[in-house]
Amino acid sequence: MVIGVCKVVLAIDEAFSLKEKRHIVKSLVERVKSKFNASVAEVDLNDKWQRAVIGISCVSNESGHADSMMASIVNFIENDGRAVLFDYSTEIIHID
Template sequence: MIIGSCSVDLSLEGVFSLKEKRQIVKSIINRIQSRFNVSIAEIDAQDKWQYSVLGFCCVSNDTAHANSIISKVINFIENDGRVVVIDYSVEII
């Protein structure tokens, strides 16, 4: 069993309230869950307006497949115009 996990630091420019931030983050999380079938949640900075940290993971029987899924999710987040990916870290176990 291969477990791929990733932590993604996001900047939400132009967001001026926690309500607006939560709406954007919740939308991204729901879209990723339905499209890629990964477990995902906001794992840090819940009380900051313009910053968020998402964590997600997948389980596979092949390292290449786990890497592929993680790459696709990161690309999906980067292509979302509402957030900017500051940094991310990937771990394959």
């Protein structure tokens, strides 16, 4: 079993309140869940209205597939346009 994990840091310069930020983040999280069938959640900076950290994970039987899926998700988020992808890191975990 292979687990792909990704941490994405977003800058949301268009948000001027927590309500606006949460609207953008919730929409982005739901779109990623729907399109990629991955587990996604906001995991840090919940009280900062122009920054967000999103955690993403997927399970696969091949490391190449998990890596490709994480790359596709990062690309999708980067091209969304409502938030700027500030930083990200991925990790592939092998479990026997």
